[in-house]
Amino acid sequence: MKKKWIVADQEHLGGAPRIRDTRITISLLLELLSSGMTIAEIVKEYPSLGEQAIRGALDELAHSDLLAVR
Numbered sequence: 001m002k003k004k005w006i007v008a009d010q011e012h013l014g015g016a017p018r019i020r021d022t023r024i025t026i027s028l029l030l031e032l033l034s035s036g037m038t039i040a041e042i043v044k045e046y047p048s049l050g051e052q053a054i055r056g057a058l059d060e061l062a063h064s065d066l067l068a069v070r
Helices: 026-034 039-045 051-062
Strands: none
């Protein structure tokens, strides 16, 4: 079973999807990437994130129903 990287619950950040064991939201991660930051730069700026967590969250997002065309 794959590790679940994206979590959401009302007790943390008002239920916004975030990377497990952090307070880094998926929307912040996507904003950082879209602004041109590399994964290495994000890890340096946010030490609570590791490359594995970022790549895992992105892979999970890419394969989720959130991106399904309706």
